[in-house]
Amino acid sequence: MKVSFYTLGCKLNYAETATLERQFKDRGFDIVPFSDQSDVCVINTCSVTERADREARQIVRRAMRTSPNAFVAVVGCYAQLEPEEISSIDGVDVVLGASEKFRLFDYAANFKKLSSPRIHVSSIDTVSDFGPAYSGGVDDRTRAFLKVQDGCDFNCSFCTIPLARGESRSQSIEACVSQTEQLVRMGYKEIILTGVNVGDYGKKNDTSLLNLLRSLEEVDGVQRIRISSIEPNLLNDELLDFWLSSEKICDHFHIPLQNGTDEILKKMRRRYTSSDYKKLIYSIREKSPDAGIGVDVIVGFPGETEELFEQNFNFIHELPVSYLHVFTYSERPNTPSIDFPGRVEPRIRYSHSDRLRILGQMKKSAFYQSQRGQVRKMLVEGSIENNKLSGYTDTYVRIEVPYHPSLENSIVNIRIGDFNGETCEGEIVSVESPATPISIEIPLVSTIGR
Numbered sequence: 096m097k098v099s100f101y102t103l104g105c106k107l108n109y110a111e112t113a114t115l116e117r118q119f120k121d122r123g124f125d126i127v128p129f130s131d132q133s134d135v136c137v138i139n140t141c142s143v144t145e146r147a148d149r150e151a152r153q154i155v156r157r158a159m160r161t162s163p164n165a166f167v168a169v170v171g172c173y174a175q176l177e178p179e180e181i182s183s184i185d186g187v188d189v190v191l192g193a194s195e196k197f198r199l200f201d202y203a204a205n206f207k208k209l210s211s212p213r214i215h216v217s218s219i220d221t222v223s224d225f226g227p228a229y230s231g232g233v234d235d236r237t238r239a240f241l242k243v244q245d246g247c248d249f250n251c252s253f254c255t256i257p258l259a260r261g262e263s264r265s266q267s268i269e270a271c272v273s274q275t276e277q278l279v280r281m282g283y284k285e286i287i288l289t290g291v292n293v294g295d296y297g298k299k300n301d302t303s304l305l306n307l308l309r310s311l312e313e314v315d316g317v318q319r320i321r322i323s324s325i326e327p328n329l330l331n332d333e334l335l336d337f338w339l340s341s342e343k344i345c346d347h348f349h350i351p352l353q354n355g356t357d358e359i360l361k362k363m364r365r366r367y368t369s370s371d372y373k374k375l376i377y378s379i380r381e382k383s384p385d386a387g388i389g390v391d392v393i394v395g396f397p398g399e400t401e402e403l404f405e406q407n408f409n410f411i412h413e414l415p416v417s418y419l420h421v422f423t424y425s426e427r428p429n430t431p432s433i434d435f436p437g438r439v440e441p442r443i444r445y446s447h448s449d450r451l452r453i454l455g456q457m458k459k460s461a462f463y464q465s466q467r468g469q470v471r472k473m474l475v476e477g478s479i480e481n482n483k484l485s486g487y488t489d490t491y492v493r494i495e496v497p498y499h500p501s502l503e504n505s506i507v508n509i510r511i512g513d514f515n516g517e518t519c520e521g522e523i524v525s526v527e528s529p530a531t532p533i534s535i536e537i538p539l540v541s542t543i544g545r
């Protein structure tokens with residue numbers, strides 16, 4: 096039988112789709128692209144924004160057009176949050192929640208199309224299993240995503256993730272080490288630690304992200320470790336000093352800010368003030384002047400007046416950061432902020448988002464240009480465009496080098512050249528770690544939404 100997959104949302108979802116793919120592959124299924132006809136379609140959904148919900152519904156319909164007789168399974172965050180809504184879409188056979196998503200074979204033994212959809216979604220309060228996951232070649236050919244943590248206890252007032260993924264929980268250090276060893280054996284040089292709230296790693300197992308990093312650093316053959324993102328209040332001095340002193344952990348930080356004014360941060364129920372955040376960023380800059388620092392911002396949160404937006408804009412403008420991820424606020428069912436007063440009109444949300452995106456471009460461009468002449472390590476990825484290969488430095492600067500087959504999946508020292516608006520040109524100075532072939536466990540055919 097043939098099975099196809101579509102993934103929406105974050106890298107954690109990609110890693111979890113890879114686990115589902117392995118389950119099907121182990122049972123003899125052929126994995127085909129989502130655009131091909133298949134017997135089973137699995138859609139792994141996201142529900143962070145209203146747009147993500149809408150996309151999920153469109154993908155289900157697309158599956159039905161391509162494979163009208165396929166068994167359609169919908170899993171992931173949107174499935175946990177709105178199972179009835181999904182089951183009412185024509186063609187859906189099974190909807191699986193957070194606890195059930197890795198047990199598709201228990202709920203659909205022969206994948207025969209059902210006369211009416213079945214919903215298997217436990218209450219999120221009872222979700223406690225972890226669901227180990229790592230991506231090997233799902234979208235990145237040379238970088239592997241390892242799920243180390245799931246769920247979140249922070250309950251920010253705008254966020255659906257705790258409702259969709261449950262309480263914070265972590266995989267043991269031993270299991271993380273063993274999966275990292277497996278990824279190294281497969282040929283991966285860079286491991287990206289992913290989760291919902293990675294900085295919270297180990298809290299309930301009496302350990303910490305710092306201990307995990309110490310153990311992963313010791314794994315033979317690991318060349319680079321990247322941390323997908325970390326909450327600012329969880330990045331303490333001890334962790335920061337270890338992070339920056341490590342030869343293997345990339346000098347790249349993704350630190351959600353969400354808003355630069357204390358008034359909105361408080362309403363968002365974030366656990367830091369704007370001055371805590373600023374202090375952290377300056378501390379990183381002082382210790383590592385070339386570190387890549389990315390910032391998430393939400394625009395148009397209830398109560399964000401014109402004046403508060405200007406304060407937010409100016410705060411971010413002054414911060415020495417490298418790039419922004421700008422999200423336009425959207426009301427999510429069952430979150431506290433849906434009832435907050437001071438709704439911002441959508442057209443204002445969008446125009447403010449545009450302004451911040453332009454600021455983000457300016458920051459990225461200034462950061463890239465400041466790197467000109469530096470020699471840094473770059474992992475050469477496999478994608479070829481215009482006869483060039485690209486990849487990221489440890490500091491998350493995207494670089495292009497002329498194509499050569501022997502470079503794919505090697506780590507090279509490159510001298511950073513001109514910025515062309517998107518990437519920087521790179522001149523190879525020396526090869527740090529020669530290319531190794533990656534033995535990909537699953538074919539590169541998953542379709543990734545965004």
Ligand code: SF4
Pocket residue numbers: 247248249250251254255256257291292326
């Ligand atoms: S820290 Fe806040 S925004 Fe991030 S997942 Fe947890 S509740 Fe959501």
